[in-house]
Amino acid sequence: MISFLPTAEFAAALDEQDALRDFRQRFHLPLAPDGQPSVYLCGNSLGLMPKAARAAVEAEFESWETQGVEGHFHGTSPWMHYHESLTDSAARLVGAKPVEVVVMNNLTTNLHLLLVSFYQPNTTRYKVLMEGGAFPSDQYALESQVRLHGLAPDEAIVELVPRPGEHTLRTEDIEAAIQELGESLAVVILGGVNYYTGQAFDMEAITKAGHAVGANVGFDLAHAAGNLEMHLHDWDVDFACWCSYKYLNSGPGGTSGVFVHERFANRPDLLRLAGWWGHDPADRFQMKKGFRPMTGAAGWQLSNAQIFPMAIHRAALAIVDEAGGMAALRKKSEKLTAYLEFMVRQLELPREVLEIITPHDPAARGCQLSMLVHKNGRALFDYLAGAGIIADWREPNVIRLAPVPLYNSFSDVQRVGEVLARWASV
Template identity: 90%
Template sequence: MTSFEPTPDFAAHLDATDPLRDFRPRFHIPPASDGQPSVYLCGNSLGLLPKAARAAVEQEFESWEKLGVEGHFHGTSPWMHYHETLTDSTARLVGAKPIEVVVMNNLTTNLHLLLISFYQPTASRYKVLMEGGAFPSDQYALESQVKLHGLAPDEAIVELVPRPGEHTLRTEDIEAKIRELGDSLAVVLLGGVNYYTGQAFDMEAITRAGHAAGATVGFDLAHAAGNLELHLHDWDVDFACWCTYKYLNSGPGGTSGIYVHERFAHRPDLLRLAGWWGHDPADRFQMKKGFRPMPGAAGWQLSNAQIFPMAIHRAALAIVDEAGGMAALRRKSEKLTAYLEFLIRRLELPPQVLEIITPHQPEARGCQLSMLVHKNGRALFDYLAGAGIIADWREPNVIRLAPVPLYNSFSDVQRAGEVLAEWAGKAK
């Protein structure tokens, strides 16, 4: 961080030499109150609109308009096989084989579908390990899944909490808890990145520890997909799911994705909630009784494709591929986030006023920095908003800032640092 400078000229130089600089104009940047583009640092909550999305959806409107039901079989991208057009890009995105991924439904729906299959408690092996303070949907999903099996959440769900005085979890503590639970542990379910602190977990190490204990290991990648380089197959992860409206810029309430390791690809005996689109396509339209799942993750599908959300997602995934995939995005992301951290730390505010609770190490975080503001946090959030900095507020006193490599610039980050410095000067 010592090589950084806080000046607009320095940020402009970084932008001029940024190999991804041409991707920012391909997104709509919301205007600030003065009509100028805002500094949008909220992609960890909702990504921005790709300009290509309108044309992608319009193409499907045209097919619907001109072909009606025949759009399932004719047109530029027949709807019957539309989800398959997303498979290769999705596999690259999360480090999987094509048979291991499918795009379908919404995130928590998919989490429930996967837990039905992969949380099958017995009298002795029934516990689930998750991070304390996980996103509420994950907490609610696990509570209800545990109750479906007649178990009490307080007994079956074990929550990981940081050591006293710390804000994030240590990998060795996660591994130790897995060993401690041992034969009682059925499933490990963590977020790939914790939504509140921005901590990225060592998914490979956690998976290894979970498997050593005889447990199944899955991840909610809502804050990891499109943010981190993922290698789900090589890490031997059993299952995962993610949304597409954050770092994948696929629209509010957009479609979701799942991953199921290929070792389960030909397991028709594996319990699941079935739907006709997951049935073997060879006789799907014969409308017979008796569910026979497609091989791989596609066998967890319920209904036919959500064409319009998938059209947006397809356009967004194409941008990721064109940018060079997650390796290229991460290179810029690490530098953007380090620059933001440099600008915050140079304020030299005491920790009893403001502290960064996201890990300092690049491998332990994505592009989000979470600032714990001990005094007048909401006032700082409002001050940022008044200056055209769009951030995210999380109760009781955390401001999340996420410079996204596809559309955020170093000048965005420099401007945010400038506004924080103005506030710090007034607060002292």
């Protein structure tokens, strides 16, 4: 393991050795109050704009301008099949087969569509297991889903909470809760990475435990896609969905990805909400009654592709592929986040002042550190902003810092340490 130093010279040396250092130039960096590029550590909320994004969308504007409706069928990227150009990259991103993924809609829409299929409770198997304090959209989605089946959320939804005095969940406690619920458990749905703490869950172990009691297992990968190296197919995950505007840098409100395991690829009997774009393309335009889903995840589509968001997403995914995919990004990410943790811990601040609540184990976290600031947390957040460091504030007193491997540098992290040291000395 490398021995870190807190100096600017040491950070510069790490940047010089970084095989991904040039990808930083592919993104627009917001400027700090002094007119210099900011240290942008908010990619877990909204990723930076790729410089290729504008040209990607302009190309589709030109097709619309010059071809009108014929843009669906002609040009370099006909809109009729545009979403298919994202499939291979999306599959590599999450460790899936192409038949198992599709890009469509937005995240919470897709979560609802998947829950229609994979949460079908009966009188004995009706419970949902989720993390306590999950992102509100997930909470609202599950509350409404159980109500659609005439159930009460307080009875049907079981929330996992950490042990007293701890901030994150233990895998053995998740597995124990699954086993205890047993045949009453219909579905397990967790975030791949918890948005608040930055904890990465052991998705393979959780999936295995859920299947052992007969439950379906799915994940909201909003904070995992583009952050963790995943193998959803090999882990036997039933379903998953993710957004593209955080670590995937595809613009505010960007399009979403869906994973449905291959074993459901040819299950036209599986209940779902249907739309014409998920219908068998062989006779889609005959406009007949009687829905016949496409094979694989594509059979969950409702409407035709959102071309402009997808154009940005395609440009952003191309950068991930060019960088060597998630294996290469994750390698740098673990080192970058470890350096950030070093810079915070070397300040030796008492836990009563500042506490890192993200797991120390690199395998149990993404590229995020959540700092619990027990006193004057908002003042520290504002102090960082004034120094040109863009972080993320979460009520009541957590500052999230996300060093993203595509565009953050070790010098960025070292600068954060310097600013924190000045704050601590006041």
